[in-house]
Amino acid sequence: MTLILTQKSQKLRYxxxxxxxxxxxxxxxxxxxxxxxxxxxxxxxxxxxxxxxFSLKDIEYAILENIGGISDLPEIRGxxxxxxxxxx
Numbered sequence: 001m002t003l004i005l006t007q008k009s010q011k012l013r014y015x016x017x018x019x020x021x022x023x024x025x026x027x028x029x030x031x032x033x034x035x036x037x038x039x040x041x042x043x044x045x046x047x048x049x050x051x052x053x054f055s056l057k058d059i060e061y062a063i064l065e066n067i068g069g070i071s072d073l074p075e076i077r078g079x080x081x082x083x084x085x086x087x088x
Contacts, residue, residue: 017066024062027075037064048072 006013021033047070061073
């Protein structure tokens with residue numbers, strides 16, 4: 001039943017399932033988003049280590065997904081992350 005309701009209403013989906021949050025933006029931690037999502041630095045490092053990333057300096061962007069996982073975009077040395085990954 002919830003599946004049908006969340007498919008029909010985006011507002012209801014965000015209320016029940018939450019929204020993804022950008023935790024690291026342009027290489028900097030967003031402490032407000034971390035506090036809002038009740039995640040501390042140890043939990044963030046644990047999530048990143050599970051993706052074989054061992055230093056926060058290696059991350060350009062990280063998004064905490066609404067299911068609790070993390071999506072990351074590592075910094076690419078010698079070239080801009082935006083031009084390297086987001087070309088259309």
